[in-house]
Each structure stands twice: as structure tokens, then as C-alpha cells.
Amino acid sequence: MHEESRYKSYEFSGILAGHLQDFIAEKRGLGCIYNTEAKQLSRFSRFSLNYTITPDDLPENLVKDWIAKKPTDSDRNQYSRYSLIGQFARYMVRMGCSAYVPGAGDIGKTHRTFIPYIFTHDEIRALFTVFDSVETPLRSGAPRRKYIIPVLFRLLYCCGLRASEAVSLKGEDVDLEKGVLTIRDSKFGKTRYVPMSAQITARCAEYNKTRLVGIGEDDWFFAAPDGGRYDVRSVYCIFRDSLWKAGISHGGRGNGPRVHDFRHTFAVHCLQRWVSGGEDLTTALPRLSAYMGHHDFSATEQYLRLTSEVYPEIAALMSERYGYIIPEIEGVPDEKD
Structure with a gap:
């Protein structure tokens, strides 16, 4: 695929336009396509036009107003803005600029980690x-x-x-x-x-x-x-x-099951089969991570917790053998893997 068709271009406005474009260029230089994020940051640049800011500053009031929950917002949409502007803020700090880095308290307790739906056999x-x-x-x-x-x-x-x-x-x-x-x-x-x-x-x-x-x-x-x-x-x-x-209930928007849950189910069913068959997960997990194209190994490790929760009959065996690599999580970040 040609680079010009792979990466989408968006217009940026305001005094932060250069920083935003450099941030996106850095991400793409690391191998991220970053089209969805670039589109959202383009909207943020237009949003910032209503504020009085200096060239090398990302002020607290701008950040908080941007991530504030709108009447029609879902938790996921708000968290997406919070996560992305946080990354941009940390980038600005690395570049020697002044920037307010939002914390979890800035969006309250509305966001929850998504719990995938694991289909039974x-x-x-x-x-x-x-x-x-x-x-x-x-x-x-x-x-x-x-x-x-x-x-x-x-x-x-x-x-x-x-x-x-x-x-x-x-x-x-x-x-x-x-x-x-x-x-x-x-x-x-x-x-x-x-x-x-x-x-x-x-x-x-x-x-x-x-x-x-x-x-x-x-x-x-x-x-x-x-x-x-x-x-x-x-x-x-x-x-x-x-x-x-098939007689399977849907929990409503944002609750699943979703098409993406086939992917989660694939991973959990693989791990269930491997643990039951006595496979060494310390060598199997890296293979699964590469097979699924995970960005990093932590995304694959989260399936260990899901597997032990969905199949309690093998939970004790997993804890005994691999408890040191089972992360303490409530779910997996939505669409991160």
C-alpha cells in the first residue's frame, strides 16, 4: 500500500497546529497509522481556537474543557479524548513545553475497562x-x-x-x-x-x-x-x-457480544486447550502474541486472567503454574488489541 493512501491528512488550526502535526509524525514514525487519532486531534485544534494560549503551552482549562463529558457522550468516547490528549500533553512536556497532563480524576469514575464476552463452545x-x-x-x-x-x-x-x-x-x-x-x-x-x-x-x-x-x-x-x-x-x-x-442475548450498545469478541474467544479457547493439555505457557504466550499481532506482550497476558475466570476448573492449575504472569485486571482495554 502506498504511503499517501495509508496515511490520511487533516487540517490543523490555531497556535498548537505545529506541535500536533509533529506529534502525529512521531507516532507514524514509530509505525502507528494514527488516522483516527489525527482526525480527533484536528477537531481539538479547532476547539482550541476559542482559548487564549501561548505557542508552547497546553493550559489546564483547555484540556479539562476538551475532555469534559458531553450530554451525548458515551464513556468510551470521553475516555478516548482523555487518553489521546494525555499522550499529546506528555509529548509536549518531553519537548520542553508547558502542558497540563490530565489524570484519572479529571474524568471521574465513569470509565470502566471493557469486559469481553467469551463465547462458550x-x-x-x-x-x-x-x-x-x-x-x-x-x-x-x-x-x-x-x-x-x-x-x-x-x-x-x-x-x-x-x-x-x-x-x-x-x-x-x-x-x-x-x-x-x-x-x-x-x-x-x-x-x-x-x-x-x-x-x-x-x-x-x-x-x-x-x-x-x-x-x-x-x-x-x-x-x-x-x-x-x-x-x-x-x-x-x-x-x-x-x-x-442462535438464542444468544445482546446486552445493548457497548455491552456486547461484539464481532470483535470472536477474537477474544479465540485467544481464551487456545489458552484453555493449552493449559488442559499441559503446554508450557511461557513459550506458548509469545507465539500467541505474534500470531494475533499484538502491539505488546501485555495485551496477550490479559487473556490468562480471562481464561481463569471463564474456566474455573483450570483456574487453580493456572495459578499454580503461571500465577506470576497473570495480571490483576478487570478486563481488557476496549479495542486495544
């Missing part, structure tokens, strides 16, 4: 029974849904892919001879290789015989009828409908 079986029976309605705008959905969701659960990674696969990224997926420019700007089981490779090979080829400029593995890639929003709508058909 029975729920996974029920969901895939639904996915495998997807039918295409007459006059549907997605006539190939019944071929795509069973394979796409298997990549989410059996390979732990993010939904955005699955729909971004191109034909050249799916090596059916070696059984390996190439995940390009993922969340943290990394490219990684994801081996598939023989069973999943066979599923992909069968689907490959039916997929659209030569439609549009890009050879998307999961191509939409117009030649574009399959849309993540469409995947989510199908997922919500499938939850209902």
Missing part, C-alpha cells in the same frame, strides 16, 4: 450452525452472502483475525498451497503471517472456486458485487441477526 457451535445456513433473499444486494459468511466468520474465530483484517484480505494474501494468510498493514501498521489449519485452508480453497475475480481494481478475497471489499458494517448486521437466531 456450545454458543460457537450454535452460531456456526446459523452462519452455515445463511440464505440469500430474492432481489438481494448481496447475492454471494451465503458463500462469504461461513468462511469469513471462521477466519475471525479460528484464526483470531480482526474483522477489518478479514475484509481487507486480497486474493494474493491467501496462500492456499501453504495454508498461510498475509495480514498487511494491520492495526499497528505491521504485516504478519497467520498459518491456517488444514480444515480452514480447505474451506478457503472451496470458497475460492466461487469468489468474484476481475471485478474492480482490487482483487478482494471477500468481494462485494460492485468489486469493492465486503463492508465491516454488513458483517456486524449479519452478526447481530445471527446472535438472535
Whole structure:
């Protein structure tokens, strides 16, 4: 992917524009794509126009007003502003500027760490029974849904892919001879290789015989009828409908289950199987971290706690063998992994 299409540009206003652009450049230089964050910081630069500030100062009143909760805010949106402006403030301090670094007390106790929904094995079986029976309605705008959905969701659960990674696969990224997926420019700007089981490779090979080829400029593995890639929003709508058909309740907006919980479930089920089978997790965890494309090892360690909570029958065994690497957490940061 070309750099100009990989990184999006936004306009910055006000006296802090230069600092904001330099901060984003530093993040991108470290391998982060940082498009969502750049867009939010562009909004912050316009917000700052209402304040009297000096070139090398990020004042407390500006920071607090920016992260203050709006009437329509979710906890997640507020925390996103708080986290990002905190990173920018610490950057300014490193650059020798004066900046107010917000603390947890500045957003109260509204933010909570997200607790992923871990599907049981029975729920996974029920969901895939639904996915495998997807039918295409007459006059549907997605006539190939019944071929795509069973394979796409298997990549989410059996390979732990993010939904955005699955729909971004191109034909050249799916090596059916070696059984390996190439995940390009993922969340943290990394490219990684994801081996598939023989069973999943066979599923992909069968689907490959039916997929659209030569439609549009890009050879998307999961191509939409117009030649574009399959849309993540469409995947989510199908997922919500499938939850209902499988008899799995949804907790409402922000509470899950979510499509991303297939990825969490993949990790927990792997750990459950490894612990039950006597695998050495001190060597298995680094492999899982690399396989899932985690930004750092701490994201993978959090699944140890989740596994012990979801499967209490192996909790004592995990504590005895690996208690020294099980973190004390309430959940995992939403969408950080």
C-alpha cells in the first residue's frame, strides 16, 4: 500500500497546529497509522481556537474543557479524548513545553475497562450452525452472502483475525498451497503471517472456486458485487441477526457480544486447550502474541486472567503454574488489541 493512501491528512488550526502535526509524525514514525487519532486531534485544534494560549503551552482549562463529558457522550468516547490528549500533553512536556497532563480524576469514575464476552463452545457451535445456513433473499444486494459468511466468520474465530483484517484480505494474501494468510498493514501498521489449519485452508480453497475475480481494481478475497471489499458494517448486521437466531442475548450498545469478541474467544479457547493439555505457557504466550499481532506482550497476558475466570476448573492449575504472569485486571482495554 502506498504511503499517501495509508496515511490520511487533516487540517490543523490555531497556535498548537505545529506541535500536533509533529506529534502525529512521531507516532507514524514509530509505525502507528494514527488516522483516527489525527482526525480527533484536528477537531481539538479547532476547539482550541476559542482559548487564549501561548505557542508552547497546553493550559489546564483547555484540556479539562476538551475532555469534559458531553450530554451525548458515551464513556468510551470521553475516555478516548482523555487518553489521546494525555499522550499529546506528555509529548509536549518531553519537548520542553508547558502542558497540563490530565489524570484519572479529571474524568471521574465513569470509565470502566471493557469486559469481553467469551463465547462458550456450545454458543460457537450454535452460531456456526446459523452462519452455515445463511440464505440469500430474492432481489438481494448481496447475492454471494451465503458463500462469504461461513468462511469469513471462521477466519475471525479460528484464526483470531480482526474483522477489518478479514475484509481487507486480497486474493494474493491467501496462500492456499501453504495454508498461510498475509495480514498487511494491520492495526499497528505491521504485516504478519497467520498459518491456517488444514480444515480452514480447505474451506478457503472451496470458497475460492466461487469468489468474484476481475471485478474492480482490487482483487478482494471477500468481494462485494460492485468489486469493492465486503463492508465491516454488513458483517456486524449479519452478526447481530445471527446472535438472535442462535438464542444468544445482546446486552445493548457497548455491552456486547461484539464481532470483535470472536477474537477474544479465540485467544481464551487456545489458552484453555493449552493449559488442559499441559503446554508450557511461557513459550506458548509469545507465539500467541505474534500470531494475533499484538502491539505488546501485555495485551496477550490479559487473556490468562480471562481464561481463569471463564474456566474455573483450570483456574487453580493456572495459578499454580503461571500465577506470576497473570495480571490483576478487570478486563481488557476496549479495542486495544
